[in-house]
Structures are given as structure tokens and as C-alpha cells.
Amino acid sequence: MKSFTKKLLSVALALSVMVGGSFAFTMMTPASQAITTDNTWNGNAPKYIFLFIGDGMSYPQFTSANDYLGAVATEGKKVESKNLGFTEFPVTGSAMTFDSTSFCPDSASTATSISTGHKTLSGVINMDEQKTVAYETIAEKLKKQFGYKIGVVSSVPINHATPAAFYAHQPSRSNYYDIAKELVNSDFNYFGGGGFLQQQGKDGKQKDILDLATEKGYKIANTKDDILKLTSANDKVIAINPELIDGAMPYEIDRKNGELSLADFTRKGIDTLYNETGFFMMVEGGKIDWACHANDAMASIKDTVAFNDAVQEAVKFYEKYPDETLIIVTGDHETGGLTIGFAGTKYSTYLDQLSKQTVSYESYDEKVADFRNSKTSFEIALNDIYKNFGLMAANNPNATSNSNMVLSDYEYGKLKAAYEMSMLPSADRNLTEEEELLYGGYEPLSVTITHLLNNKSGIGWTSYSHTGIPVAVFATGKGSTLFGGYYDNTDIFVKLKALTNVK
Ligand SMILES: [Zn+2]
Structure with missing residues (x-):
């Protein structure tokens, strides 16, 4: 009975908007006039x-x-x-x-x-x-x-x-x-x-x-x-x-x-x-x-x-x-x-941290290919990631003065997993559904680095x-x-x- 009353009410409300609404609304709430737009022009054309x-x-x-x-x-x-x-x-x-x-x-x-x-x-x-x-x-x-x-x-x-x-x-x-x-x-x-x-x-x-x-x-x-x-x-x-x-x-x-x-x-x-x-x-x-x-x-x-x-x-x-x-x-x-805002940083943002990034993901993909070809260790890769993106492990000598850029165990694990995936030739990667969502078809290490840096700075993404x-x-x-x-x-x-x- 209750929900029926609710329905009736909303129908009545909708009807009142339809019947007298458009006039009343545009007259009473000036903001709604912004919905309309002017497509007429009587002046000379811009040259x-x-x-x-x-x-x-x-x-x-x-x-x-x-x-x-x-x-x-x-x-x-x-x-x-x-x-x-x-x-x-x-x-x-x-x-x-x-x-x-x-x-x-x-x-x-x-x-x-x-x-x-x-x-x-x-x-x-x-x-x-x-x-x-x-x-x-x-x-x-x-x-x-x-x-x-x-x-x-x-x-x-x-x-x-x-x-x-x-x-x-x-x-x-x-x-x-x-x-x-x-x-x-x-x-x-x-x-x-x-x-x-x-x-x-x-x-x-x-x-x-x-x-x-x-x-x-x-x-x-x-x-x-x-x-x-x-x-x-x-x-x-x-x-x-x-x-x-x-x-x-x-x-x-x-x-x-x-x-x-x-x-x-x-x-x-x-x-x-x-x-x-x-x-x-x-x-x-x-x-x-x-x-x-x-x-x-x-x-x-x-x-x-x-x-x-x-x-x-x-x-x-x-x-x-x-x-x-x-x-x-x-x-x-x-x-x-x-978007500006990320679940992990709640109401805070640290956008200036993004300036630690010196190259695009596209350029870094080439570096990752070099890592793969020369079988670079994770420790050496991590040092390079620090130089180009500012992200660091807890044992980095600069960790105490840049605590916000230190990877948590969870983040470190994500980076390591992405590194391991990137070390495989792309034909040998069999991505799980979760990994598809994590990497979106991009080079796993590069996209994980930008995700981590972005999220730690208070930037979120929902799609590729x-x-x-x-x-x-x-x-x-x-x-x-x-x-x-x-x-x-x-x-x-x-x-x-x-x-x-x-x-
Ligand atoms: Zn596009």
C-alpha cells in the first residue's frame, strides 16, 4: 500500500511538471534557463x-x-x-x-x-x-x-x-x-x-x-x-x-x-x-x-x-x-x-607529486622492453622507477623525507607482479580477468607505475x-x-x- 501511494505521488508530480511545469520552472528557477541555448545570430559573420x-x-x-x-x-x-x-x-x-x-x-x-x-x-x-x-x-x-x-x-x-x-x-x-x-x-x-x-x-x-x-x-x-x-x-x-x-x-x-x-x-x-x-x-x-x-x-x-x-x-x-x-x-x-579524488587518499590530494614523473608511459615502454631483453632485475628496475617517477621502496635512503612516495607492501606487491608480467614476451602472457582490468592491454609495468603514482597523488581512473x-x-x-x-x-x-x- 505504501509503495502504491508513493507511485501515485510521483505520477502526480510528473503530471504537474508536464502540464504547467515548463512555464513555472523556467520562470521560477533562472538557473534552468541555462538548459536552453541560443542558435540565432543577426550580426556579421566572424571572419x-x-x-x-x-x-x-x-x-x-x-x-x-x-x-x-x-x-x-x-x-x-x-x-x-x-x-x-x-x-x-x-x-x-x-x-x-x-x-x-x-x-x-x-x-x-x-x-x-x-x-x-x-x-x-x-x-x-x-x-x-x-x-x-x-x-x-x-x-x-x-x-x-x-x-x-x-x-x-x-x-x-x-x-x-x-x-x-x-x-x-x-x-x-x-x-x-x-x-x-x-x-x-x-x-x-x-x-x-x-x-x-x-x-x-x-x-x-x-x-x-x-x-x-x-x-x-x-x-x-x-x-x-x-x-x-x-x-x-x-x-x-x-x-x-x-x-x-x-x-x-x-x-x-x-x-x-x-x-x-x-x-x-x-x-x-x-x-x-x-x-x-x-x-x-x-x-x-x-x-x-x-x-x-x-x-x-x-x-x-x-x-x-x-x-x-x-x-x-x-x-x-x-x-x-x-x-x-x-x-x-x-x-x-x-x-x-x-577524476580528482581516489578511495585510498580520501579527501586529500598530492598533485604536485606528479611532477616527479619525467617521461610518458609511451617512452617508458621502450625502457621496459630493454629490461625484458637484458633480463634486468627487479631491484635495478625499481631504482630506475624511482629516478623517473619518484616511487620508492621502504628501504630507499630517501624514504623518510618522502614518506608519501614510499610504496606500501600492497603497492610493492602490485608493482612486482606487473614487473614479472612485463618480463614475459607479450605472446606468453595469459592474463586473468583481474589482470586484464589492472593492465588494460598496456605494458603491465608502465601502466602500474602510472596507476600507483596517480593514486598516491589523489587521481583515480575508471576506464581505458x-x-x-x-x-x-x-x-x-x-x-x-x-x-x-x-x-x-x-x-x-x-x-x-x-x-x-x-x-
Ligand atoms: Zn580515444
Whole structure:
């Protein structure tokens, strides 16, 4: 009887909301007005449009960077965040990210939503759910209808899903060679950052993409000198970072002094694209996502800082042309289920401890391979882990002055087990269900080191994949007011369409 009454009550409540609710709610609680968002614009179009996408970057990724920078600045003595510039833009919104496949979407479908205003399946680039209809992107429309110059920049391969979603239309994001051919035929003006995956096709027997690009009038710039010399006199350019790992730029934490950064590629993009008619440039910080897949908080934070440095190049441009420039900074989805707070550290965080990490998991994987090949003992490996991550056993001479970085017996056991697994050739590892969850397909020793360091610093992870929380949208400049509120990621396209008046 009781539960029946409860049910009746809740039905009555729901009905009252449905009947008179929407009017009463929006009038009485101003906060709920943020749910609605404005997609109309009567002013002139912004001439220079920057769209920055941090791949895998949601609230936890930039908040952990802000908090880490504050913790380092105060040596962990105060609770203070030191905010990345883009997080202080005057307009803020949130965008929902689910796609037609999942609440945990992928980069192909989410970038499709942002660039064309359509939801689609995970893995699909600018095509409908049946994979038969191709959608025109905001970049293509701006080029075709108004003669804007177009730039696409990424720290990961330039034919990877996010950059591809501004020039390609493919049933599968894995069609790298076909995507690259669309790049070559796009007639876009500037591609910068990473190289190409499957540059000579899946079988390695197709014509090299760079040769095809040259035939189509592209200048290939792949030395630092050539890239830094680029100007607006270069009409069609593909600028490829001289240092590549699997076609991507190195992690910021691994980038050596003097090597080009995402900010350099953004600045050179501005130099190349600048013209009187206008330009649209998409810049992706692609390895924030990769770091979070691998549960490496320090690599994620450093790449988020590098991403912010790239945004600051656009801010400098905006300061010169404030009435004509729009800058949007967003993410495509969250990766890793990163959060600030961990069961083991309760209400405390020790984020400044992350600064003890000197290399990414990716770079350390090579070290682990050396350990395996030369049958390095656990004691020697442990000493190296101390040097590169600050973690230490209780018998380390520095243990008393750094008690927080000392491994408990439980943590020591986890590290030792991971070391033993990593010493086996990968083909000989038969992982149990628990080990699958512990290592997520990554090098057991590297991922265990970052898990331990992250957890001891008060950072938690729930996944090696993408998760379903919304992303932030920050905007400044002409037309930026449209980006306030809580809306669907497809609205980012709708807003750009309204602002620029493309058909
Ligand atoms: Zn991802």
C-alpha cells in the first residue's frame, strides 16, 4: 500500500511538471534557463574562426591541469588552482557527447557531430548511420560558399578521426588511405602537425600520399626550417613534424628542447592562412586522449598545457583582430574516467607529486622492453622507477623525507607482479580477468607505475576507454555568446552555421 501511494505521488508530480511545469520552472528557477541555448545570430559573420578540440578532454582533464599547476606553484602547501587561459574565456557552455552507438562515443562520430551537426555511429566519419549519405562539413561550406581559407592541425596523424572529420567522408575511420586521398583532394590550405597513417595504403603498395599531394599543388614542409619559414605566400601546405611516433607528434612531456610544438603549428597556420576574406582553423590536441586511454595523468596534463599554449597563439591573433575573430575551445568526449579524488587518499590530494614523473608511459615502454631483453632485475628496475617517477621502496635512503612516495607492501606487491608480467614476451602472457582490468592491454609495468603514482597523488581512473560525461565549451570573441548553455554537441555546428550564414 505504501509503495502504491508513493507511485501515485510521483505520477502526480510528473503530471504537474508536464502540464504547467515548463512555464513555472523556467520562470521560477533562472538557473534552468541555462538548459536552453541560443542558435540565432543577426550580426556579421566572424571572419577568423578557431575551433580547438582537446581529444578526450572534458572537465577532469583541464581541471586536473589547473589544480596540478596550482599545487606545483604552491609546492602542495595550498589549495589553489592556476587556470589555463582558455578555461577563463568569458563564455562557457557544456555539450552532450553521446552518439548513435553509445553514451560512450568515439572521436569519429563526435567530430562528425561538431563539424556537420549530425549524430552518427561510432567509427563513421561524416556519413549517416546507413553509411550511404555523406555530410558536408562546416569547413567545406565556408570554403565553397565564402572562400575562407581552411586549416586543419593535429598532434596525432592528420588522417586520424578528428582531423579527418573536417575534410573526409568515410564509412570507417580506419580507411586511412582513402581519408588521406580526400585530404589531398580537399584543396584546403594548411595541414599541420602529425604525419600520415598508411601513407602507401594498407598493403604498402599504393602511390605515396605525399606524391599525390605534390601533384595536387601542395608544398610538403617537413623540416623545422621549412615549417618556420611558411608564410601566407604558401597557398597549399602540408607541414609535418620532423619527429613522429606512430605518425603522431611526441607527448609534450617527451618533447625535447627546440622541437616544434602544437603552438608552433598553430602559429604557422595563422601565418599561412591569414587573408582579407577569412579563415577557419581546427586544431586538435590529440594525445590528451591517448594519455588518458593509458591512464597516464602527467602525460595528459602536460599535453593539456601544450594545447592551451596553442590556444594562446589564437588569443594573440584575436587581440589584433578582436571584432572579427571567434575562438571556441571544446573536447569531443571524456577518456579514461579520470577524476580528482581516489578511495585510498580520501579527501586529500598530492598533485604536485606528479611532477616527479619525467617521461610518458609511451617512452617508458621502450625502457621496459630493454629490461625484458637484458633480463634486468627487479631491484635495478625499481631504482630506475624511482629516478623517473619518484616511487620508492621502504628501504630507499630517501624514504623518510618522502614518506608519501614510499610504496606500501600492497603497492610493492602490485608493482612486482606487473614487473614479472612485463618480463614475459607479450605472446606468453595469459592474463586473468583481474589482470586484464589492472593492465588494460598496456605494458603491465608502465601502466602500474602510472596507476600507483596517480593514486598516491589523489587521481583515480575508471576506464581505458571513453566515458559519457559532457564536455565543456569555452568561447571568446565575435559570436561567442551563442556558446553559453547546456546543449547537444550537434549544436556547435548549428551555432557556427548561424554565425556564418552558410547554407
Ligand atoms: Zn580515444
